[in-house]
Amino acid sequence: MERVARWRTWTTELSPYVLDSFLALVSAGIAVWAVYNDDTRWPTWVYLLAVATAVPLPWRRRAPLTVLALYSAAEITLSVLAHSANAQVPLAGVLGLYTVAERCSDRARWSVLAVTVVGNVVGTHSPNGALFSVLTSGGSFVFGALVRTQRQLVRVEAERAREAGVRAASEAGRAVAEERARIAREMHDILAHAVSLMVIQAEAGPLVVRGDPDRAIRTFDTIADAGRDAMVQLRRVLGVLKDPEAGRELAPQPRLTELADVAERVRQAGLDVEFELADGLGALPADVEAAAFRIVQEALTNTVKHSGADRAAIRVRRSGEVLEVVVSDNGRGVPLTADRTVAGWSGGRGLVGIRERAAACGGRAEAGPGPEGRGFLVSVRLPLGPAGVVERVGG
Structure with a gap:
């Protein structure tokens, strides 16, 4: 399994370079084919110059401006010395301009586009050629800009999703804390009230058990009533805790009319x-x-x-x-x-x-x-x- 994981990691990291190297080979093939099929028999250095236009492509993602500059140097030299040997659609130039539009800063992108358009108009020998070159360069730039915008939107959505997850986790934690505090209040109120009355009544019991047996009986009845009431309310609270499907509405909801019973039990405590x-x-x-x-x-x-x-x-x-x-x-x-x-x-x-x-x-x-x-x-x-x-x- 570790070997498979390493292989996947290696192929993931290598894949952009593999793809760009393949594109470089295709671009070099197109450039060489254009030189070979030209009416003029060009010497070997023209073929090498055509290949040189595609050599920097494998590094276009890491250094797009440098790659485009190297391509442009080779392409301008080829255009000046052997203009007719240029490919009709220079794939390396299209990819280089696309990468600059997709990865570089706004200032660099628009500067490159302006220089490219001027170069296309000045460097071609006919209006039709100039128009075709401008459309090709502009299309590459626009496509790269669209991909750049799409990736920015994806990053924004991913950040929003991450923030939403953080907020959801925070809200869930806060809800848990509030529920724990609510349950703690319920438990405290139930136990503190019942136990306080029971302790006071129990302390008074020995004092009256001989002198006033009837009062002692009422005292112990009060202790028993307070204990039973506390047990009933505790069962209701614990029932909510045990049942994962139970909602807040199942929690104890005493009524104000029941305060009369509370007051009576307190009266019995003296x-x-x-x-x-x-x-x-x-x-x-x-x-x-x-x-x-x-x-x-x-x-x-x-x-x-x-x-x-x-x-x-x-x-x-x-x-x-x-x-x-x-x-x-x-x-x-x-x-x-x-x-x-x-x-x-x-x-x-x-x-x-x-x-x-x-x-x-x-x-x-x-x-x-x-x-x-x-x-x-x-x-x-x-x-x-x-x-x-x-x-x-x-x-």
Whole structure:
């Protein structure tokens, strides 16, 4: 196989020279035939001069101007000393001019064409001969220019195809990264919320199991409900990952009405939650509704884990073509940095997830201290229609 590959490589590299050498032999044969069939008996040096017009042809691709100059020197000498022995169609001249038009710079090409036309008019002995020479030279030049243009178009198309391939690969990589980030957010929101409630309830269980058995039973029921809910949602996410034919539409799409169940489970964990879902929300885009649900879920999880609050409030309402979501609590809040931004806004996975979910819907998320610096407040605005403009996420 290696020998075959080397043979193919060698023949590919050699083929232009083989072809041009063959053309040189044909051109030399035509030139010699023209000398032989002339009425005058020419000496040997005329035959050699005719052959000399074709000798440079094998190198026409590498040095087209040099090859054409060598041909022209031999051809002019032959035309001056033995004009009638010239071939009617000098193949070497046609190939040389074609190669210059196809491979050289614009300045060199047009200069050569001008000199060739002048030489054809001055160097022929009749108007008909001059016209025939000009047409032959012009045709060779035009054909070479057309081939040059075609090859440039092919290179442009190849470059466009390469760039399209690079863009497609980049877009595919970006899509994979976005999907991984989306799945990571789903997994984080599901597990963080459920596990936080389960840990808090489990910690409270031993304290009430003897003094208030009924409350202890409710506590363990809450733990079981949170675990079952998390398992159901995880199965839905993992089902999308396992099925290569599954589309994004199979991913979990919670509804805002389910927030009442979330609020109830948080209440059972000891946090008094006030939930207000405004009437007249109408039909909401599935991605916006799911994003709002997860944002509220994550905000409540942060409240349970970090705030030390005993009350929280959820407000969801529609304002024109914007869905407004506000989650607040009366906890200890968070410190501010020197530039009056929330410390940790860019670091915590939960708040980052809230910001990413809002941005993915073309909306805006803000987080910071509540009224008069007490508690913590998360405010999100999500556009509902295609007219929604992506806003820079603040914090």
